[in-house]
Amino acid sequence: MDTSPDRHGSLVEAAEKRQREAAHGRTLAQERAEHERRQTFRRLVDPGIMRPNAQPQALESLRTIRKLCQNILDEPENTKYHRIKTTNNKIQKDIIAPKGTVELLRELGFRPEVEDFQPYYIFNPSRLTDLRIGSKIISDALQLHTEKEERAAASRQAEKEAKAQAAEKVKLAYMDDRRTKSEFDERERQRREALAALAAQQAEQERQQAERQIASPQQPPLITEDNMEEHADDNLSLSTTTTSSRTMPGGHSRTLRHRGSPPPYEEEDD
Numbered sequence: 001m002d003t004s005p006d007r008h009g010s011l012v013e014a015a016e017k018r019q020r021e022a023a024h025g026r027t028l029a030q031e032r033a034e035h036e037r038r039q040t041f042r043r044l045v046d047p048g049i050m051r052p053n054a055q056p057q058a059l060e061s062l063r064t065i066r067k068l069c070q071n072i073l074d075e076p077e078n079t080k081y082h083r084i085k086t087t088n089n090k091i092q093k094d095i096i097a098p099k100g101t102v103e104l105l106r107e108l109g110f111r112p113e114v115e116d117f118q119p120y121y122i123f124n125p126s127r128l129t130d131l132r133i134g135s136k137i138i139s140d141a142l143q144l145h146t147e148k149e150e151r152a153a154a155s156r157q158a159e160k161e162a163k164a165q166a167a168e169k170v171k172l173a174y175m176d177d178r179r180t181k182s183e184f185d186e187r188e189r190q191r192r193e194a195l196a197a198l199a200a201q202q203a204e205q206e207r208q209q210a211e212r213q214i215a216s217p218q219q220p221p222l223i224t225e226d227n228m229e230e231h232a233d234d235n236l237s238l239s240t241t242t243t244s245s246r247t248m249p250g251g252h253s254r255t256l257r258h259r260g261s262p263p264p265y266e267e268e269d270d
Contacts, residue, residue, distance in 0.1 A: 037130060041137035044107060048100040050141075057094075059145060061101045062138050064094040069108060069135035072123055082123040084110065108134045 050058045071081040084105075086096055095101045109127025113120050123131070 034133060037133050038137055040107065041104070041134045042141075044100065044104045045137060045141045048103065049098065052099040057098055059142065061094045061098045062142055064090065065101065065104060065108070066135060066138045066142065069131055069138070072128075072131060073135060076125070076128065082125070084121040086112075086119045086121060104134070 045062065049061060053061070068081070068084060071078075075081060084091060084095075086092070095105060105121060107130065109124045109131050110121040111124060113122050
C-alpha cells in the first residue's frame with residue numbers, strides 16, 4: 001500500500017471535499033425546508049388572514065401576533081411569554097374571533113392546553129425556528145402594507161395638491177378676467193362721464209351766448225367815411241326833388257326851389 005506523503009495528502013483533500021459537500025448538502029436541504037416554511041406562513045397571512053377579514057382588523061391581528069412572537073424571541077427563557085390566556089379581551093378580539101389567526105398561531109408553535117379549567121395557548125420551545133421564520137414573514141407583510149399605504153397616501157396628497165393648484169389657477173384666471181373687465185368698465189365709465197361733461201359744457205356755453213345776445217341792445221351800424229359820403233349823396237338826391245312856393249308882395253306867387261333843384265320854367269315876355 002502506498003503510504004507516500006502525496007498519497008496521504010490526496011486522501012485528506014478527498015475527505016475534506018466530501019465533508020464540504022455533505023455540509024453543503026445539509027445547508028441546501030435546510031434552505032429548501034426553510035423556504036417551504038416561509039411559503040406556508042405567507043399563505044397563512046395572505047390570503048389566510050387578509051382575505052376573509054376586514055383590512056383594519058386583519059392588520060391589528062397580525063400586529064398582536066407579531067408582538068407575542070417578539071416577546072418570546074427577545075426573552076426565550078421567560079416562560080410567562082409562553083402562555084397566552086385565551087379569555088383575555090385583546091386575545092379574544094384579535095386572535096380568537098377573526099378568521100385564520102388561530103391557524104397561524106398554531107403554525108408558530110403554540111398549542112391549546114387547559115390548566116385549572118383555564119384554556120391557554122402554550123408555546124413549544126422546540127418550535128423556536130418556526131417562530132422566528134413566521135415572525136419575519138408577519139413583519140414583512142406589515143412593512144409591505146405600510147409602504148403601500150404610504151405610497152397611496154402620497155399619491156392622494158399629490159392628487160389633492162394638483163387639484164388645489166388647478167383650482168387656484170382657475171381662481172386666479174377668473175380674478176384676472178374680472179380685474180380686466182373691471183378696468184375696462186372703469187375706462188368706459190370715465191369716457192362716458194368725460195363725453196357727458198363736454199356736452200354739458202358746450203350746452204352751457206351756447207346757453208350763455210344766447211342769453212348775452214338777448215340781453216344786449218341792437219348796435220347801430222358803424223359810420224365810416226365811406227358810408228358818410230353815401231349818406232350825403234342820398235340827402236342831396238332828396239333835396240333836388242323838394243320845392244316850395246312863397247307869396248311875394250303885390251300878390252305874386254314865387255316858386256322856391258331848394259338847393260340842388262333845377263331852375264323853374266319861366267315864360268318869356270313878348
